[in-house]
Amino acid sequence: xxxxxxxxxxxxxxxxxxxxxxxxxxxxxxxxxxxxxxxxxxxxxxxxxxxxxxxxxxxxxxxxxxxxxxxxxxxxxxxxxxxxxxxxxxxxxxxxxxxxxxxxxxxxxxxxxxxxxxxxxxxxxxxxxxxxxxxxxxxxxxxxxxxxxxxxxxxxxxxxxxxxxxxxxxxxxxxxxxxxxxxxxxxxxxxxxxxxxxxxxxxxxxxxxxxxxxxxxxxxxxxxxxxxxxxxxxxxxxxxxxxxxxxxxxxxxxxxxxxxxxxxxxxxxxxxxxxxxxxxxxxxxxxxxxxxxxxxxxxxxxxxxxxxxxxxxxxxxxxxxxx
Numbered sequence: 102x103x104x105x106x107x108x109x110x111x112x113x114x115x116x117x118x119x120x121x122x123x124x125x126x127x128x129x130x131x132x133x134x135x136x137x138x139x140x141x142x143x144x145x146x147x148x149x150x151x152x153x154x155x156x157x158x159x160x161x162x163x164x165x166x167x168x169x170x171x172x173x174x175x176x177x178x179x180x181x182x183x184x185x186x187x188x189x190x191x192x193x194x195x196x197x198x199x200x201x202x203x204x205x206x207x208x209x210x211x212x213x214x215x216x217x218x219x220x221x222x223x224x225x226x227x228x229x230x231x232x233x234x235x236x237x238x239x240x241x242x243x244x245x246x247x248x249x250x251x252x253x254x255x256x257x258x259x260x261x262x263x264x265x266x267x268x269x270x271x272x273x274x275x276x277x278x279x280x281x282x283x284x285x286x287x288x289x290x291x292x293x294x295x296x297x298x299x300x301x302x303x304x305x306x307x308x309x310x311x312x313x314x315x316x317x318x319x320x321x322x323x324x325x326x327x328x329x330x331x332x333x334x335x336x337x338x339x340x341x342x343x344x345x346x347x348x349x350x351x352x353x354x355x356x357x358x359x360x361x362x363x364x365x366x367x368x369x370x371x372x373x374x375x376x377x378x379x380x381x382x383x384x385x386x387x388x389x390x391x392x393x394x395x396x397x398x399x400x401x402x403x404x405x406x407x408x409x410x411x412x413x414x415x416x417x418x419x420x421x422x423x424x
Contacts (some may be wrong), residue, residue: 156181189341191328227262289308291304342355347418350423366411
């Protein structure tokens with residue numbers, strides 16, 4: 102049976118456009134092709150994320166939803182190229198919009214995957230950075246935020262691939278698409294490789310959605326920060342400090358890793374710069390990662406600073422204490 106990507110609304114023959122996949126991968130998969138049909142524009146709601154996403158391809162409007170006509174697993178992701186000076190970075194959250202007309206209702210399950218790709222071509226494969234599986238749709242026609250309680254650290258420069266895998270029966274169209282001005286950076290994959298965890302890049306049928314005759318941008322966004330990640334490199338990677346959850350109510354965890362062996366002191370400071378408590382004061386070996394639990398239920402709500410200092414590293418991470 103031929104597997105196709107298509108849009109959700111029933112259409113008349115005059116609105117039907119059949120487009121044969123042009124990628125080499127698609128040509129190897131038994132005449133797979135795509136169907137395109139128009140549907141009314143749906144404007145996205147406000148983004149609910151930490152300070153607003155800084156990895157964005159779309160214009161905020163979802164003109165269509167795309168899915169597999171016979172059902173199955175669809176991998177859809179955006180290829181972002183952050184400034185070279187922003188590496189290493191930490192990905193804090195992923196924002197995604199699901200269309201109202203996509204037959205992918207609230208409560209549906211989706212998985213998030215993030216890869217780094219040094220050569221700018223996902224068809225050659227990419228390195229998995231992290232995943233968050235088993236998420237559920239909480240809202241339609243507006244962006245929902247998937248917060249990464251433990252942010253994904255991306256150390257090497259190049260591209261960052263942020264994608265979703267959605268699985269469902271025939272007639273579900275979860276992938277919202279902005280068609281105003283394609284960036285040529287939104288990709289789709291299905292068939293063998295899409296249904297395993299993590300997905301295998303490339304999947305059996307794979308390419309930009311433009312190459313499938315469906316130019317546009319997925320409404321997938323990311324928010325990253327360069328704070329709390331040192332730029333010093335060592336034989337075991339970069340030095341790093343992160344805190345989760347953030348904000349924190351009663352108990353948090355600080356994670357510190359240093360690229361070279363040294364004595365490290367990790368302390369929590371209040372907004373006036375006073376040391377509230379010492380979280381760690383010992384020697385860490387090269388590449389060692391220390392997980393330090395700390396309580397905040399006895400602290401007033403507000404913004405605090407976790408600082409890790411050593412002989413050649415100084416890392417700072419802000420954390421909000423809430424009640």
